[in-house]
Amino acid sequence: MVASIAEGPPRWSVVIPYFNEAAFIATPIGSAIAQQGTSLRLILVDNRSDDGSEACARQLLAGHPELEVVYLREETPGQNHALARGFAAVETPFVAFWDADTAYPPHYLASAERLLTGGPFVGAQAIDVYCDPLSPAGWLRRWRMRLTQRVLSRQGHTGSFGQCFRSDALRLAGGPLSLAWPFVLYDHELIHRMLKQGPLTGATDLWCQPSPRRSANAHVRWTLFERVLYHATPFALKDWFFYRFLAGRFERRRMVQANLRKRDW
Known part of the structure; x- marks a missing residue:
């Protein structure tokens, strides 16, 4: 029995949505198998792949019957639709959203659980690192981002690949899918x-390593002006920022979630 499995029901659900990720999905699956210090249930959501991604996942997990795995399929294109499909199957106290091309250290879930247990926090945001996390550059990145999280504590600082939540709070927030936000950057809207349910937190040891290919996503980025205004807008005015100001601009630029299925790599 591997260290990722503990006595009793799982504490975590790890939801991994994927669309044509046969070449990458072994990375987060390996991370799930290697988790230590807590227990998990793996929920894999195929978002209409046609490259054999699910078959690859099943083959990788065939040798790990001790790990509870749920295979789902979401026909509506869009990562947040797949996340919502996976979240509907969550029965655990905590849920983590992972991406199908991202690596997570063995202590990831245990670190997030320590942050979310016995305190006011409803979620934790992981730090994305694109080099060796233990190198000087990685250390600087982790500490700089943690400082940013603390200073700008009422904002989002990570994508869905690094979001960990208390399941009850996420249900109260309406779940991953918002019908009021059909645009890209849904992870920031989430x-x-x-944040309306409670404060978020983070830690320098709560980090992950997304694929470097994520730098090629110009079709889903907001402008520098929009980003600066996001940081400058007080939390009390963030509804206006998202649902009036940014939604109108994204609508004119057709920055809908279907853009997330376009790939520059």
Whole structure:
């Protein structure tokens, strides 16, 4: 029995949505198998892949019957639709959203659980690192981002690949899918809704390593002006920022979630 499995029901649900990720999905699956210090249930959501991604996942997990795995399929294109499908199957106290091309250290869930247990926090935001996390550059990145999280504590600082939540709070927030936000950057909109339920936290040891290919996503980025205004807008005005100001601009630029299925790699 591997260290990721503990006595009793799982504490975590790890939801991994994927669309044509046969070449990458072994990375987060390996991370799930290697988790230590807590227990998990793996929920894999196929978002209409046609490259054999699910078959790859099943083959990788065939040798790990001790790990509870749920295979789902979401026909509506869009990562947040797949996340919502996976979240509907969550029965655990905590849920983590992972991406299908991202690596997570063995202590990831245990670190997040310590942050979310016995305190006021409803969620934790992991730090994305694109080099060796233990190198000087990685250390600087982790501490700089943690300082940013503390200074700008009422904002989002990570994508869905690094979001960990208390399941009850996420249900109260309406779940991953918001019908009021059909645009890209839904992960920031989700953080905005979660902050209405309570504070978020993070830690320098709560980090992950997304694929470097994520730098090629110009079709889903907001402008520098929009980003600066996001940081400058007080939390009390964030509803206006998202649902009036930014939604109108994204609508004119057709920055809908279907853009997330376009790939520059």
